[in-house]
Amino acid sequence: MNETKFRKFNLKDFLITALEEQYIQEPTEIQERLIPSILKGKSVIGQSQTGSGKTLTYLLPIVHQLNTTEQVCQAIITAPTRELSDQIYKELMKLIEGNHRYRIRKLVGGTDRKRMLEYLKIPPHVIIGTPGRISDLIKHEELSVFTATTLVIDEADLMLEMGFIKDVDFIASRMAEHLQMLVFSATIPEHLQPFLKKYMENPKVAQVDAKQSASHEVEHLLVPHRYRELNELIMKICSTINPYLALIFANTKSKVDELYESLVQAGYRVERLHGGLSPRERKQTMKRIERLECEYIVATDLASRGIDIKGVSHVINVEIPDELDFFIHRVGRTGRAGVSGQAITIYREVDEHKIHALEKRGVSFKHVDIKKDEWSEIAPRKRWKPPRKSKPDVVLPKPKKVTPGYKKKLREKQAKLNKRKK
Structure with a gap:
């Protein structure tokens, strides 16, 4: 040793x-x-x-x-x-x-x-x-x-x-x-x-530095939502991966409960973790997780902070959190101790500014989708750009010598210039 x-x-x-x-x-x-x-x-x-x-x-x-x-x-x-x-x-x-x-x-x-x-x-x-x-x-x-x-x-x-x-x-x-x-x-x-x-x-x-917490051992897959039924998309993802243990994150307790019920009905071995469970329920859930009696855990950010769940091979983000540090904590549950992991994130068009911010933190996304029950690379999304500021209209100076009707002539000249500019 x-x-x-x-x-x-x-x-x-x-x-x-x-x-x-x-x-x-x-x-x-x-x-x-x-x-x-x-x-x-x-x-x-x-x-x-x-x-x-x-x-x-x-x-x-x-x-x-x-x-x-x-x-x-x-x-x-x-x-x-x-x-x-x-x-x-x-x-x-x-x-x-x-x-x-x-x-x-x-x-x-x-x-x-x-x-x-x-x-x-x-x-x-x-x-x-x-x-x-x-x-x-x-x-x-x-x-x-x-x-x-x-x-x-x-x-x-x-x-x-x-x-x-x-x-x-x-x-x-x-x-x-x-x-x-x-x-x-x-x-x-x-x-x-x-x-x-x-x-x-x-x-x-x-x-x-939080930027360092985006582990190089984690492969980040970015999956477009494309207005599909979310539960069905999650089922497709679950049938495509073969996890040792997967953490599925949602932003709210109600969404966790909804996904948990769907996965149970589909026959998956799944547990759930959120602050709405009673102390007894949470204790029993943690014991089952420790005994590796499940393949999937659906959770709120409670499980991404502090609780040490070993052996997480996959993280699935059903929603991107508003607080981007929470995203880093979520994906930090996999790819640990030198073992590679995979983080799968479902995104919507409204999430583009969040993805852009995560990329600036060093997260490198691979654009994929599921086609015929397999991962397939797709064209990168349109990158987010800050809205362009429009240039102000041309304002002509007041002439030094004022003649009758100069205001009307000035307005007409200014309107012509602005029209030509546009």
């Missing part, structure tokens, strides 16, 4: 062993740039796409610095969804496998509260969970966090979008006075700035 490059961070031996067992040898760009600062106790802002390795960026330093001789809460990791909380929890448990001195607790909604309170009788070293559940336990004085010095905010822009920033603010206000805050987000919206300034002074900032 090759020598791991994580040793340069001087992490504890068991962490290096845990990484080697997962065949993780080389730090990603975000890890290279932020792990040293986090180990020094600095607050950081990491702006990067899904799949950039941000979870290990904060988990490795946190576990390395935990003091297991003290039975007090030392770090809190917040995530906007139960699924992402569960994924972070599993990643952390892989790092500490066999080390029973570390007490880790996952606190999310939709779980047995009495059992949760039983677990909290002995304070955990690290808490992972959704802001709503954590803040609720603090408010009811069932959880004490004043000893915790590190707060992680994962997918911060989604936290803002889903209305969780107030809960995160409350949690932060109940933690240690000298707080190390680790913020990770795909984008840093303007509305997030006041919150960041409140708790962070000169943080270390690392941005992995």
Whole structure:
């Protein structure tokens, strides 16, 4: 086995062993740039796409610095969804496998509260969970966090979008006075700035350019809609590809439900993921996905952010999202770890400006359609061009010597010139 490059961070031996067992040898760009600062106790802002390795960026330093001789809460990791909380929890448990001195607790909604309170009788070293559940336990004085010095905010822009920033603010206000805050987000919206300034002074900032997230390992196929019935077009695409696992993205929950029902009726092994499902439904769905009991997952952008679904060979965009970063996150679910993937995007004429913008980001589309149940290259679409600005009409200057009826003569002369110009 090759020598791991994580040793340069001087992490504890068991962490290096845990990484080697997962065949993780080389730090990603975000890890290279932020792990040293986090180990020094600095607050950081990491702006990067899904799949950039941000979870290990904060988990490795946190576990390395935990003091297991003290039975007090030392770090809190917040995530906007139960699924992402569960994924972070599993990643952390892989790092500490066999080390029973570390007490880790996952606190999310939709779980047995009495059992949760039983677990909290002995304070955990690290808490992972959704802001709503954590803040609720603090408010009811069932959880004490004043000893915790590190707060992680994962997918911060989604936290803002889903209305969780107030809960995160409350949690932060109940933690240690000298707080190390680790913020990770795909984008840093303007509305997030006041919150960041409140708790962070000169943080270390690392941005992995979104343009780099359009992986070269992904083949991008662009399929024209051409006013065809959408469900039928999706069925044609599904019968043409042979996926290990395909993620089908739509912009709304209702469209996800509609496509899911169509695929079920057509006999495909399919699951769906969106925010309208109950906690129980989502948990059962994730278990079936992990057991590879499906070939297709129809989802909203919830599944493109944070949730790690392994083995995605194809991504199908039924609609192009208005927020183009979401497109990059979607297609970033395939073509990972050096394995090639395919992203198929259905487009309409009104999407032309979005496609043009994606091409400027480095996405290279191949124009195709399905003919006789096979992919066939077609002529490139007409490229979008900004509307041309019309030149102003010619305006003649007022003559120096004014004679009777000059205004009428000037208007006639100007009209002739403008007509000739057109």
